[in-house]
Amino acid sequence: IKKRTGGPVKDCALFVEYCLRGIAQVYFQNNPLSGLLILTGMFVQSSRIAVQGLIAISAGNLTAVLMGFDHGLLSCGLFGYNSFLVGLALSTFYGPDTYYWAVVVGSIIMALFSSVLFVMLGKILAPYKTPPFTLPFNIATISFLLAMGNMNNVDMMPVRTPELPSYEVQELSGITARMFFAGAIRGVGQVFLANNIVAGCLVLAGILVCSRISAVAAFLGSVIGTGTAVLMGSPSSAIENGMYGFNSSLTLTAMLMFYAPSLGSTIIGIVAAVITVFIQMALATSLEPSGLPFMTLPFCLAALCFVVIQGTLRTVISVPLGSMTT
């Protein structure tokens, strides 16, 4: 744990470092260079969204500083990953490509809220040696999206039109290998809500800088999720846009982070990635009447299930939380 001993310039440099680490922590990487590469990917996709992500991550980290939360967590970027996603999500879900004061203000308030939620959920999950993953981001973003329904001074459309779920089977168009792999790469970028192949590649590069195993897991997880969706019969446009890749990608990466890499942990990770797709499809249906997106909730729920059970599996070895975040 570092202490702030330098002057204001050094403080600022440290703050920037914490923010970059926070961006990388979305994929469990504690490395500012990873964060820089991922951020570049965000600017490639949309500079407006990237800027709003930076505003939100600053708000989230500032909240931690002002409230006096644990400095060790702050310096690992753990107060940044949720708030960064809050900023990206709110600006992505606002359709027009212009800055809108309500989205900026909303990002700041929800980034603050996500930092509080991170501490709160972290405390509740501490006995189970599991972090809250991106639950704070999901809860804060869903709160704001729902709240919009009662804010007449905030003019933002819902992500989907609220409607009762339909269980009818629809005609499917075919999927080519090119569409499949484009979807798998975009899936890695979709973790940051970026529907863009270059952004996906830059995110992968960012992970690779820090850990080869994580980079392979991130891509393989996205392939597994996309493949499961093809087998179950999902719309080809959603598959091509990487919508079935990002949650499974996060799940497999997390599994090979929390369990020492081995044949056993890889198999369990693949099972968890497949179950993530089922949870995602279930959440998509149940969120339809509210018009909400599922974001990374499927990953959070699946990862929580499979990480909470650590210690009860005799076939794999779990990695202590402390040795991971340093």
Added chain:
Amino acid sequence: IKKRTGGPVKDCALFVEYCLRGIAQVYFQNNPLSGLLILTGMFVQSSRIAVQGLIAISAGNLTAVLMGFDHGLLSCGLFGYNSFLVGLALSTFYGPDTYYWAVVVGSIIMALFSSVLFVMLGKILAPYKTPPFTLPFNIATISFLLAMGNMNNVDMMPVRTPELPSYEVQELSGITARMFFAGAIRGVGQVFLANNIVAGCLVLAGILVCSRISAVAAFLGSVIGTGTAVLMGSPSSAIENGMYGFNSSLTLTAMLMFYAPSLGSTIIGIVAAVITVFIQMALATSLEPSGLPFMTLPFCLAALCFVVIQGTLRTVISVPLGSMTT
């Protein structure tokens, strides 16, 4: 902790005292005189609703006596505050101003259930040194309101017509200062579901008898909630009726109860009060398809977030739960 040593008359007097303390505990005040003033406010608004509240609080406290729950909690009124609200809510949500057997029976069963929920949630939340706030009331009342949909022998309309949420922006009428402050005072009364300025003043008086800081926090919280709603663009009728005051009022009062009053805790309390409004708007939207009211769920969720994190904030000092309830 008192022992029941007297005869039946003394037992009855004690029981009445516990009920009055229970009424005051809704606002965290452990004082029978506060309870009496608040009860007077309830009778000013509607004697039928006040009587049904008294029936329910008796049922809730009797459950605790008969089941042999902890006598210390009983004597502080902690088995009363949820059941009192159950009685008020069910009789308020039943439209016509007449007694109806189903509401009376429902209040008694749900008051019993709220006492069980209080013990259960209290046990689950004990490691986090936080009480269940009014979650037992909200869960029990929502259970009964939803169950009505499958009871043909109980003829009670839903609180709102079930419909899919609309995210469209509506035309707003202006708000005057008079409407604003009427809303803020009514907000204090709305904690007890009383849409009445005199009732609101009597509730404030009841709190003032026990704690000046709580009384200021209750009113200030209501003002903050109402102000946030004005900024976000909420319908003026809801604002005037105090619908945006009561949850924030409870949150700020709770924050200055669980954290030693200081500049730091006041600022955190104000932040929590503002976030309460966002949670309230989010819940209002998500409960629309079921036609349910949000009641004091927004306060419960916000207060849980901000109270569970106690000990991680270096800027404020938390007050132990034990020293608060005596």
Added chain:
Amino acid sequence: IKKRTGGPVKDCALFVEYCLRGIAQVYFQNNPLSGLLILTGMFVQSSRIAVQGLIAISAGNLTAVLMGFDHGLLSCGLFGYNSFLVGLALSTFYGPDTYYWAVVVGSIIMALFSSVLFVMLGKILAPYKTPPFTLPFNIATISFLLAMGNMNNVDMMPVRTPELPSYEVQELSGITARMFFAGAIRGVGQVFLANNIVAGCLVLAGILVCSRISAVAAFLGSVIGTGTAVLMGSPSSAIENGMYGFNSSLTLTAMLMFYAPSLGSTIIGIVAAVITVFIQMALATSLEPSGLPFMTLPFCLAALCFVVIQGTLRTVISVPLGSMTT
């Protein structure tokens, strides 16, 4: 705790025993003969559904073996009861009486998931000395049913048509004593999703083999649930089909398992059984927009409430979890 010391034949015999114990564990009976009688009841109702139940229970137990979960829990059948129900539920909710690959594959994946959920929830609930009851079954089954809405390669209708809840009072047809008791017996069978009087009797016989108190509680619980539904005014067809019996039956049986049988625990058990009906009606309403069945969720929620509070009731004695499962 037994060790696998024998050859493959003995291993298979043990595996069959664990499966039969698992079937009986749905009603808290740790006895292979009970399981055999209940399984006979399932075959009486529909051999296809019974076979799919057996496929799922094998998948659930195999998951526990392959993942290296605790062998003591496995040998008590605790990895079987949820997966058996998953198999029964998915094949029951698939309308036509034919085998369908998607249901078989879905059962196997969800049986695996239910075993993971059992370990995960068991760990979370351990401090409260309560098992997760049939929550793993309910969560896994609901996940698959919801996920169907996004699987075009799986052609299965929803259990109910998704619609917004209606709180209107409907005309009721009368109920005869014969319908009432048929409903109470069917209610015992409905725990295994069997709408069949002979199946209900065989389930009761299976429980009786292991425990007379449990058999009486199972039937009495079903009578109480059915009776409460009659008083509240539920449709007579649902009552006759045992839809109001099975959750209350499970609750009362659980209460007399977790609390030493006495007048006190019987009264609390009856209260819990009545509250189970209210929770069931509430869940039925809230699940309408998704078209989902409530299954045994009402029992899980009610039993959790009343079992978590053990130790706080001075009038009853709780039975340690360890001494129950052997």
